[in-house]
Amino acid sequence: MSSGRVQGKTAVVTGAASGIGRAAAERLAEEGARVVCTDLDRARTEEVAERICARGGSAEAAVLDVTDESGWKAILERAAGPGRLDVLVSSAGIAHARPTADTSLADWHRVLAVNLDGVFLGTKHALALMSSDGRGGSLIHVASATGLRAAAGAAAYSASKAGVIAFSRSVAKECLAARNRIRVNTVCPGGVRTPLWRAMGFFAKLVERHGSEEAAFQAMAENTPARRFAEPAEVADAILYLADDESRFVTGTELVIDGGFIL
Numbered sequence: 001m002s003s004g005r006v007q008g009k010t011a012v013v014t015g016a017a018s019g020i021g022r023a024a025a026e027r028l029a030e031e032g033a034r035v036v037c038t039d040l041d042r043a044r045t046e047e048v049a050e051r052i053c054a055r056g057g058s059a060e061a062a063v064l065d066v067t068d069e070s071g072w073k074a075i076l077e078r079a080a081g082p083g084r085l086d087v088l089v090s091s092a093g094i095a096h097a098r099p100t101a102d103t104s105l106a107d108w109h110r111v112l113a114v115n116l117d118g119v120f121l122g123t124k125h126a127l128a129l130m131s132s133d134g135r136g137g138s139l140i141h142v143a144s145a146t147g148l149r150a151a152a153g154a155a156a157y158s159a160s161k162a163g164v165i166a167f168s169r170s171v172a173k174e175c176l177a178a179r180n181r182i183r184v185n186t187v188c189p190g191g192v193r194t195p196l197w198r199a200m201g202f203f204a205k206l207v208e209r210h211g212s213e214e215a216a217f218q219a220m221a222e223n224t225p226a227r228r229f230a231e232p233a234e235v236a237d238a239i240l241y242l243a244d245d246e247s248r249f250v251t252g253t254e255l256v257i258d259g260g261f262i263l
Helices: 019-030 042-054 069-080 105-131 155-178 195-199 201-210 213-221 232-243
Strands: 010-013 034-039 058-063 087-090 137-142 182-189 254-257
Touching: 010 019, 010 069, 019 034, 019 042, 019 058, 019 087, 019 232, 034 042, 034 069, 042 058, 069 105, 087 105, 087 232, 105 137, 105 155, 105 182, 137 155, 137 232, 155 182, 182 232, 195 201, 201 213, 232 254
Parallel strands: 010 034, 010 087, 034 058, 087 137, 137 182, 182 254
Antiparallel strands: none
């Protein structure tokens, strides 16, 4: 049952068509936020917004390429509208699992453009909107446990997520110095059962070897302390906490949701 934890707040969520972004959009709307769901996939993003509205929530869909600065400005200004922007969840990201020697410069640039540049652009333009009336806001960046404990064969991805963590800390310090009441935090999930895995060749081989996605996830989870992957909703609960005023004294930190992976 909803308790209205973010009632009346306006939130923008990137990567909202699936996975963590979708779960975050649904959770924030369930707790009373007006949510602008953004992604490159128009049809699936509209489906998410329609699902939220059908459940009694408030949501709208918009197409956003997070590497496009003009697109960011338009989306955030649209979200703020006659009111204000309270929460930005930067969840859009791409994966890249390939040895460094086999990674092209184009692949490297693409991963960093989406995973790190996209966070920078959203943050840059959200800061101005959130600080305009002195009420502040919450910037929540989805990083990864691999930004804290690097993974072999995923150098570009690990580097991009480590960059998100360092960037978030820096901006949090800037906001504290400016006393603008804007909080900046990251969530660092470990393995999460999302469609992102389907883009990785090794996962397709695991599915073929074990007979199903369920079995492939379980096989990977055997190497983790919790012996399972997280569900997107579990990460969304952490995002809700950082969006809520309950976390008003929390900034510049990493909330790790990994079942003990980095211990």
